[in-house]
Amino acid sequence: MIIVIQGLGEMGASLASALSQRVENHVIGIDNQLLSRQYAMANNIVDETATSLADVVSRAEVIILATPIAVIKQTLKQLAVLPLKPNVIITDTGSTKSEIMSLAEAFVPKTATFIGGHAMAGTQNSGVSAANSDLYREVPYFLVTKHAPKETVIKLQSILAPIAARFIEIDAQQHDELVSWISDVPHIVSFALMNAVMQHFHSVSDFGPYVAGGFKDTTRIAASNPEVWRDILLSNKAAILSSNQDLIDELHRFNQVLRQNDSLGLEKLITQAQHARQQL
Amino acid sequence: MIIVIQGLGEMGASLASALSQRVENHVIGIDNQLLSRQYAMANNIVDETATSLADVVSRAEVIILATPIAVIKQTLKQLAVLPLKPNVIITDTGSTKSEIMSLAEAFVPKTATFIGGHAMAGTQNSGVSAANSDLYREVPYFLVTKHAPKETVIKLQSILAPIAARFIEIDAQQHDELVSWISDVPHIVSFALMNAVMQHFHSVSDFGPYVAGGFKDTTRIAASNPEVWRDILLSNKAAILSSNQDLIDELHRFNQVLRQNDSLGLEKLITQAQHARQQL
Incomplete structure (x- = not known):
């Protein structure tokens, strides 16, 4: 399973750290800071890094947008014109969901499935060095599924199983x-x-x-x-x-x-x- | 040294617990609740208990008022008519000091010395079962000394040394x-x-x-x-x-x-x- 995670901050790097422990996963971390990419490779947080989503998006089976919300919003708009794999599952880690769900509805192609995500995790620390594969353990993890097919929601939950979060489906508002x-x-x-x-x-x-x-x-x-x-x-x-x-x-x-x-x-x-x- | 502590809540019982560990101290705990007195004796928090300050006050060399502030205020007024030992040192644990210092000035006899006290300690727990002889360790402990003789302030600090607090002299306002x-x-x-x-x-x-x-x-x-x-x-x-x-x-x-x-x-x-x- 090729998983692309955009943003190697505390949230993204912690997801990467847990997901990359499964041998069947190949986790590609995207970050515009060289030091963050180097740290993530040196500490086995990711299997591969890239500087831009466009460079690796065509290989992605799962895309996790884990940047600050302003960047998530920009990226959702770009997704309309990027060469996505059919049936790719896209999710995010943004702390608010109404705006993001509207943008996803408008810009994510119908061949893909977008499921909003937000975990009640995170500390006052930030950056790739705050990566912690146990960050999400037992934590409430909201999924805004909206029109997503039931089986895709189940699939996303099983892909994210290594983080051991408590998934809760909820409406965006x-x-x-x-x-x-x-x-x-x-x-x-x-x-x-x-x-x-x-x-x-x-x-x-x-x-x-x-x-x-x-x-x-x-x-x-x-x-x-x-x-x-x-x-x-x-x-x-x-x-x-x-x-x-x-x-x-x-x-x-x-x-x-x-x-x-x-x-x-x-x-x-x-x-x-x-x-x-x-x-x- | 006979030390009377009125009020076996978290603050008073924690003081008692630390001070009674010194063999030269005899700590008398006053509390109107039977269960608190029994718990304090059973757990070696105090050496003796009493139900009323009046019963033991004539033996006290140090009196620590560790009740809620409303009761500290009442007790300060009673002190005017109780048979205090000459040179007794009286202190309190109330979280505000202006009101208490005024009452002490008005009611505590001149043969005694009153020094206001307040430690930045305490948890959300309460009652005698929250007693912890380490509660005050390294904690800022304010002393409002006002007209107290320097040597009495030093004496109080040495009596309270077992709690290992950081004493800071400060004005009440x-x-x-x-x-x-x-x-x-x-x-x-x-x-x-x-x-x-x-x-x-x-x-x-x-x-x-x-x-x-x-x-x-x-x-x-x-x-x-x-x-x-x-x-x-x-x-x-x-x-x-x-x-x-x-x-x-x-x-x-x-x-x-x-x-x-x-x-x-x-x-x-x-x-x-x-x-x-x-x-x-």
Whole structure:
């Protein structure tokens, strides 16, 4: 099985690392950075590298688009004119799905099957050196199957079996709303908290030596890659604007009960949060 | 050295656990819950227990108030009329210091020395079973010394040496502002995010199975004890109202750049956060 993975960042390189362990797979990694390609070859993450999808696309039986979302969108448009193998399965790793599914519908030829993909995996690290063949183990991995034939969905899942993810079929809109809550807004909160603290203290040395686990956990994902997250947030704008406003409303609620010295109201807000969190 | 610790929750019981390991110490734990006292004795966390400070206070050379803040405030008032040993050192573990320092100034007899204390320690767990003699190891431990004689401050630090904390002297107001940023607002953010998500989905089963590490980290401290955090937040109200509003402004900034599709502005906000977080 010839598998082409475009983008050897944390997501793509981790997929490559798991998939290339199967002897029947030949994994070709595409990345425009020479150092990333060299690292991937030297560490047996891929079997072969290329600089451009066009160079290897005609051999691909599976294509995985694992670049930032802006590049995934460009690539989907290119697919309309590239010499694809018949019955090629194409998937992606983009964190939002509505836009990508619309582009795929418009540009991917009918001889191919596109299935949207998004795993709830990834750390604050980035780049090929973050490759980890266990990154997806037991992780919820959404598949937006839309018009894809049932047997092709099953085939993709069996090809991806080495990553040991939990596959979940979901509708694109439902996915994006869910993700705005469980991933996008938590990142914004984390970024915003770091920025507000810096706005106040100006220098990390004025508060950094005193922070404990709580602050570190709450801001861990603020160290995420800016380019990647810029694209993710922009591509899920509608859902985020609404979810983020709901969060702001909840923060105002805390200030309101505090201002009124409403001890009972404050305890109720915290108890609700505690009960919900304890069920996770 | 007879050390009386009032409140065998996570903070008090962890102090007791470390301090009672020194043979020269006799640690008396006060708690109104029978089960907590029994657990503390059975697990060698304390050497003796009592139900009320009044019963043992005349023997105490050190008194550590480790209850929720509301109870610390009540106890400080009682100290004015209790038969304290001359030269007793009194300290507390309350997360905010301005209110407590004022009460101590007003009510603690001049024969005693009060030094405010607050360690950046603690997990989302609570109660005597969360006792951990290593809880304070390497942790920033603020001491608000105010009018305390230098030698008494040194004596308290040497008594507390078994917990292996990093002691930092700080002014009460400065402490409370710092803590609003590095502890209180992060807790509110975590509570508010859980509440906003629940408001949207109503049931944990509708999003819980899909959350990844990012969401879990950002909301970990939402599982904190409601009674404890109600008191902490109320007692640091002024600093929190201001810091929380600054955070809300930062969240609005994210919605603003998103609404305007301001890709560069969004990347800049994220990059600032990333740089700051990477320095922690």
